[in-house]
Amino acid sequence: MSTEVRVPTLGESVTEATVATWFKKPGDTVAVDEMLCELETDKVTVEVPAPAAGVMGEIVAAEGDTVSVDALLATISEGGEGAAPAKPAAKAEEPKAEEAAPAAGGASVDVMVPTLGESVTEATVATWFKKVGDSVEADEMLCELETDKVSVEVPAPASGTITEIVAAEGATVEAGGKLAVMSEGAGGGASAPAEGGAATAAPKAPAAESAAKGAKDVENAPSANKMMAEKGLSASDVQGTGKDGRIMKEDVMRAGAAGSKAASAPAPSAPPRGPVAAEDEAREERVKMTRLRQTIARRLKDAQNTAAILTTYNEVDMTEVMALRDEYKELFLKKHGVKLGFMSFFTKACVHALKEVPEVNAEIDGTDIVYKNFVHMGIAAGTPQGLVVPVIRDADAMSFAEIEKAIAEKGARARDGKLSMAEMQGGTFTISNGGVYGSLMSSPILNPPQSGILGMHKIQDRPMVVGGEIKIRPMMYLALSYDHRIVDGKGAVTFLVRVKEALEDPRRLLMDL
The missing domain is CATH 2.40.50.100 (RNA polymerase II/Efflux pump adaptor protein, barrel-sandwich hybrid domain)
Incomplete structure (x- = not known):
């Protein structure tokens, strides 16, 4: 029995494409959904999966041919035994x-x-x-x-x-x-x-x-693989912008020669090890860094080398947020099945501030500034394996309950090491909560290519002057680290003040003030 492989829907107002690359040839064994070829339109790159398992038959449209929607690309003989002979x-x-x-x-x-x-x-x-x-x-x-x-x-x-x-x-x-x-x-x-x-x-x-099917599911554009090989880059050094995080040729070009050198030689960033006495060396333990720790070290150093990182500070009175949370936490849990925490308030406050100061939610691409008209919020999470940043997509369109559910679910998956790469890519802004570990103040490092990261800290009772009187209030220091190449001091301070105002009077979030 023969199955036809046809051109899929290419997108709105797109009627034809060019066959860019065939990954299979006649006689090859293929699995269901394994990528057969790649089509290029004037807007996007489209992958064509196998509609059935079997053996590749005739390839009708060769590389370079122009094909229209639903045109015949190839045939597959179902149930074929590629290795039978x-x-x-x-x-x-x-x-x-x-x-x-x-x-x-x-x-x-x-x-x-x-x-x-x-x-x-x-x-x-x-x-x-x-x-x-x-x-x-x-x-x-x-x-x-x-x-x-x-x-x-x-x-x-x-x-x-x-x-x-x-x-x-x-x-x-x-x-x-x-x-x-x-x-x-x-x-x-x-x-x-x-x-x-x-x-x-x-x-x-x-x-x-x-296994071959799994490998093809994450196949990058062939032109991107070729360029990465030429530039000495690995896939982990390049952030993909294609479908499901797929790396395209343009992504490799953006990584640049500077990123290639930094990625290929991370060792010189650490000072050379000095002489160690024999008796001390006998009491040392040498453990190889995990891949995750190596990547964390490289990316953080790359951020310092690339961005002009500056940090501005403020403090927020958490009285109103804590009172609101205490008043509604039981009802919130009963209705939504998830606990009401502080992270949803901070996420909402940041979304509110990002609308007023959009450059904090933007990134630099060569000589262009790319403004994001959406918020994919990264929530930094410490795990036994190291720091990871799962991304809550379209956080600006979520309710408090949806944000809390997403944070709880991704936090649990992060601790269990179950997050996929796609769940940690594409963030536009990040929140890091060092307060859970008791940190009173710190300067967070940017998560490239983002231009801003908010650091939360420990809530601590401190004497404050309120209305001319000294009162004890639960206070938290806030830190915004930002890329000074794109964000000016005025914008950074304005952002942090808006976050402070929204948290000290949560009603402002409801009224979009």
Whole structure:
């Protein structure tokens, strides 16, 4: 049975496109939704996924051809066996393989590296929770991988026994790479893969096909990959603006030669290690930095090297916000199923201030200033693995309850290392709450390419002069770090004053004052 691959809807008022790149050729095995080719219009780049699994047949529209909406691009033969011819030959050469499989206790299954996230192509094996010979259940966690942004758990694809660990702890693996081999069913032995190699070729194919599908899901534009290779950049050094965070050629161009040099040589940013006495060295412990920590270190230093960071301070009387929260927190929880915290007030106050001072919600792109007519609010969160910044998209259109639910959900996912790369990209402004750790005052560092970040701090009772009288009030210091290249002092101070006013009189938020 043959399935047609046709040009999808290209967008409003767009009727034709050019075939930019084919990622498959006739005879290749493809999985459902695996990217087949890329089309370019005068506005966007469109990926064309496989409508069915099978084998690529005829490619009707070659690279460079102009095609209209719903035009035929190629055909796929459903249910095709791309590797079928190799199986009989393997069995003929090793007739004992079929007899060895039952003795081994079941078919061999490869444990593959899962999809790691947008623009992430490799990871480090952090911890193995099982060893060779251990029995496992389907979906039981086998190991944990670390990328430069998130931790990824790898579940068992089937019930059985671990027969071989291919990638040990500390090894670097690519998306779709092999981590281990296991034997399905009870009583699997370590010798199964060697003796049953030919007989188990078929079960391995679906796993590899699935891994290939995962790798293609995060495929960057080929022109972007080529330029990154030329400039010495990795995908983590470039922020993608394409669909689902996909890196385009223009994104690599924006990263620039300066970013390339900083990314390729992060070590010189640290002073050289001085001489250490032998007795002191014996009492030291040397631990390799995780990928996440390396990325945090590089990005923070890049921010200092690139932006003209300046910080302005103010303080806010939290009396009214605390009173409002105490009055309605039980009713809020009962109606919305989530606790009313301070973060929703601060998010709303920042959204209100960003409308008046839009340059704090903008970014620099070469010699242009890009003003954002929306607010994707980054909420910095400390996790056991390091600092991450999940993004609450379109926070300016959310209610208090929606903001609290989004923060709670993404905070929990951040602590569990479950955030995807897409959930941490595209922020326009960031809030960092050091007060939860007891910080009284600090100067937050920008999260590039953003131009502003608000630092919250500990609420502390202090004597204040109110109406000519000294009263004890719950006070919090606020810090706004901003990029002085785009934000002037007047704008920064105005922003912080508007946040202060909105928090000291929350009614202003309702009246948009």
